[in-house]
Amino acid sequence: MSEPTTPTSQPIPVPASKSVPANAAMTRRNFLWLGWSALVVFFTASAAATARFFFPNVIYEPSQKFNAGPAKDYPMGVSLKWQNEQRVWIERNEKGFTVFWARCTHLGCTPNWFADQNRFRCPCHGSNFNIEGDVIAGPAPKPLYRCAVEIASTGDLIIDKAILENRPGFRDKSPFFAQYQATV
Ligand code: FES
Structure with a gap:
């Protein structure tokens, strides 16, 4: 009769497919920043266009x-x-x-x-x-x-x-x- 095996103290290996490389986390962070930056640019441009609307194109001619x-x-x-x-x-x-x-x-x-x-x-x-x-x-x-x-x-x-x-x-x-x- 064989003796039962006891758990060893060796670490359980993590499957390679589930590991998260450090540079992948950075990529996600950069992607978020890119998204927020795009939103800021969009709203700034919209605000500028709206403000420009209040200043019509007028040609100021010399007095007659x-x-x-x-x-x-x-x-x-x-x-x-x-x-x-x-x-x-x-x-x-x-x-x-x-x-x-x-x-x-x-x-x-x-x-x-x-x-x-x-x-x-x-x-x-x-x-x-x-x-x-x-x-x-x-x-x-x-x-x-x-x-x-x-x-x-x-x-x-x-x-x-x-x-x-x-x-x-x-x-x-x-x-x-x-x-x-x-x-x-
Ligand atoms: S412009 Fe035609 S007659 Fe004066």
């Missing part, structure tokens, strides 16, 4: 209003002083000032003033406008526009190109006509 200098300095007739810089003509007569927007109502070219013919002529397709801005020849469909104009307390001409009018009965009154009679 400008000071054309002392009214008394303008001679009678059509002045081309601001044609290139502000695209307006300033016409002075014995009653006051009218300011035309120097843009043809056909396709937007800049007409030229011919004092000897007392008319504006467009070089692009031949439209002609009289001193009132009315079409007298060519394809332009409507009169030239006039800009709002006033004379400041300083005596300067203040012109606003954002306010335009070309309808008879409206274009001849304030703010599209500024009465002015020189005191000297």
